[in-house]
Amino acid sequence: MIGADGGSGTVRRLLDVAFLGETDEDERMLLGDVRLDGSDRDHWHIGQDAQGGSVALCPLPATDTFQIQAPVTPGDTGAPTLESLSHIVDTLIGPDAVRLREATWLSRRRLNVRMVDRYRVGRVFLAGDAAHVHSPAGGQCMNTGIQDAVNIGWKLAAVLHGADASLLDTYQAERLPVAAAVLGLSSRLMGQGIGEHGADTERMLQMGHTYRGGPLAPAGPADAEGPSAGDRAPDARCHRADGRRVRLFDLQRGGHWTLYGFGVRPRPPHPAVRTVAIDGEGDGDPVGRADGADRPGQLIRADRHRRRRSPGGR
Ligand SMILES: Cc1cc2nc3c(=O)[nH]c(=O)nc-3n(C[C@H](O)[C@H](O)[C@H](O)COP(=O)(O)OP(=O)(O)OC[C@H]3O[C@@H](n4cnc5c(N)ncnc54)[C@H](O)[C@@H]3O)c2cc1C
Numbered sequence: 594m595i596g597a598d599g600g601s602g603t604v605r606r607l608l609d610v611a612f613l614g615e616t617d618e619d620e621r622m623l624l625g626d627v628r629l630d631g632s633d634r635d636h637w638h639i640g641q642d643a644q645g646g647s648v649a650l651c652p653l654p655a656t657d658t659f660q661i662q663a664p665v666t667p668g669d670t671g672a673p674t675l676e677s678l679s680h681i682v683d684t685l686i687g688p689d690a691v692r693l694r695e696a697t698w699l700s701r702r703r704l705n706v707r708m709v710d711r712y713r714v715g716r717v718f719l720a721g722d723a724a725h726v727h728s729p730a731g732g733q734c735m736n737t738g739i740q741d742a743v744n745i746g747w748k749l750a751a752v753l754h755g756a757d758a759s760l761l762d763t764y765q766a767e768r769l770p771v772a773a774a775v776l777g778l779s780s781r782l783m784g785q786g787i788g789e790h791g792a793d794t795e796r797m798l799q800m801g802h803t804y805r806g807g808p809l810a811p812a813g814p815a816d817a818e819g820p821s822a823g824d825r826a827p828d829a830r831c832h833r834a835d836g837r838r839v840r841l842f843d844l845q846r847g848g849h850w851t852l853y854g855f856g857v858r859p860r861p862p863h864p865a866v867r868t869v870a871i872d873g874e875g876d877g878d879p880v881g882r883a884d885g886a887d888r889p890g891q892l893i894r895a896d897r898h899r900r901r902r903s904p905g906g907r
Contacts, residue, residue, distance in 0.1 A: 594716060594717045594718070595717075595718045595719075595720050595742075595745060596608075596717060596718070596719045596720070596723045597719075597720045597721045597723055597738075597742065598723055599721070599722045599723060600705060600707075600722040600723065600726040602719075602722070602723035604717065604719065604723060605709065605719055605723050605724075608714045608717060608719075610709050610710070610711055610714060610719065611709065611710050612707045612708070612709060613707060613708060613709070613710055614705065614706045614707030614708060614726075614776070615705075615706055615707070616703055616704070616705050616706075616707070617703065617704040617705075617706075618703065620703065620704035621664075621665040621701055621702065621703055621704070622662055622663070622664065622665065622701070622702045622704075623661070623662070623663045623664070623665055623673045623677075623678060623681070623699065623700070623701060623702075624660070624661070624662055624699070624700045624701070624702050625660070625661050625673065625678065625696050625697075625698055625699035625700060626653065626656075626658040626659070626660055626661070626696065626697045626698055627658060627659055627660075627661050627675070627678070627693050627694070627695065627696045627697070628657060628658055628659075628693075628694045628695045628696075628697075629650070629659055629691055629692060629693045629694055630691070630692045630694060631689075631690055631691040631692055632650055632659070632691050634652040634659075635652075636652075637649065637650070637651045637652070638650040638686070638691075640682070640685040640686035640687070641685065642684070642685055646664045646685060647664070647685065648661065648662065648663040648664070648681055648682055648685040648686060649661070649662040649663075650682075650691070658697060661678060661682075661693075663678055663681045663682070663685075664681070665701065666681065672699070672701070673699040673700070673701060674699070675693055675695070675696050675699075678693055678696070678699070679692070679693045704728055705726045706726065706727060706728060706776060707725070707726050708724060708725040708726075708769075708772050708773065708776055709723075709724045709725070709769075711765060711769075712724055712741075712764055712765035712768055712769055713761070713762070713764060713765050718745050718761075718764060720738060720741040720742050720745060721735075721737075721738030721739075721741055721742065722734065722738060724738075724741060724768075724772060725737065725738075725772040725775070725776060727775060727776055733775045733778065733799070736799055737771065737772060737775050737799070740768070740771070740799070740802075740896070741768050741772075743895070743896045744764055744767060744768055744896055745761075745764045745768075746848075746895075747848065747894065747895035747896055748760050748761055748763065748764055749761070750895075754865070762808070763807065763808045763809055766807055766808045767804045767807050767808070767809070771802050774802075775799075800825060801825070802825065803823050803824045803825065803898075804823035804824075804898055805821055805822065805823035805824055806823065807823060809822075809823070809894075809900065810822035810823030810898075810899070810900070820899070821899070822899050822900060823898060823899060824898065824899050825897060825898055825899075826841065826845065826891070826893045826897050826898060826899050827841070828840055828841050828842040829841050831871045832871065839871075841853075844867075844869050845893055845897050848895050849865065849866070849867050849895060850863070850865060850866040850867065850892065850893065850894060850895055850900070851866070851867050851868075851869060851892075851893040852866050852867070852868045852869070852890055852891070852892050852893075853868075853869050853870075853871050853890055853891045853893070854868065854869070854870050854871065854890045855870075855871050855890070856870070856871075857870060857890075858870040859890045862892070866892070
């Protein structure tokens with residue numbers, strides 16, 4: 594069973610798994626989806642005042658609504674209404690610049706920064722907000738949850754197809770440190786304005802997460818430098834052996850394992866692994882291949898992290 598029932602999830606509570614961290618009662622926010630007049634749907638509109646209060650109107654794709662995020666007025670303890678939100682919008686964006694017409698839902702949100710201390714209890718696994726909730730800064734939460742789901746997904750499938758059940762223990766070992774790192778990053782970003790994220794912008798893309806040194810990618814001497822097992826497999830333009838151009842990400846699409854052989858057709862280590870012979874020079878050194886005689890293959894996991902290099906493409 595996977596408990597992916599959100600930050601207030603019942604599964605985690607029933608398992609009595611601690612949700613460690615803090616709830617900031619002072620950081621409250623009004624949220625909702627609204628229909629409005631006076632704003633184009635091509636941009637995310639943000640109005641700010643000199644005191645740092647801000648209201649955001651985000652056009653939701655494939656709908657005629659905007660998600661609105663607004664501060665709670667000091668002393669306001671009531672449920673949000675269209676009228677109270679209209680007042681905030683008038684104050685922060687300008688009187689009558691935007692007219693709220695209708696709300697499909699409105700809510701209050703508290704800032705929670707919490708995570709579990711275990712991802713697994715027996716046959717139950719926790720994933721997504723059920724396992725970690727963050728500050729919204731940096732847009733990290735959903736991406737982290739989706740990566741949880743992909744990680745446990747391929748492992749469960751593998752065990753159902755005969756892999757050793759101990760593979761499931763690697764879910765927590767790989768994902769818990771990532772959740773902790775993301776929690777730290779999003780908390781740090783919380784105090785900054787949009788556009789001030791500087792060096793953290795790259796980390797916000799979550800491209801650099803690695804399972805290097807974890808149970809499925811123990812660090813070895815050969816991994817001291819350059820890309821190694823556990824790292825996210827990068828994209829690159831390459832040539833197939835028959836000369837056709839191809840992107841590595843296209844070859845990995847579909848949730849299967851992929852084995853690349855450079856200059857050779859690799860032998861599949863398992864029937865479910867898709868093998869690809871790659872020839873010619875790519876536009877970089879995407880997979881850390883060596884020159885000359887040592888042309889290692891690269892085994893890429895279903896979640897697009899490297900499993901290992903294998904000399905000779907096998
Ligand atoms: C305003 C706002 C902006 C955000 N912006 C971003 C962003 O830019 N980037 C980002 O990555 N993340 C963002 N997030 C966070 C993101 O929405 C969440 O991280 C994500 O939705 C979590 O997904 P989840 O599936 O784990 O949980 P949820 O989305 O909470 O889904 C849990 C589901 O379980 C269901 N459920 C609960 N209990 C039960 C039960 N007992 N039985 C059956 N079903 C149940 C719920 O109805 C719900 O459908 C934002 C969140 C908010 C509120």
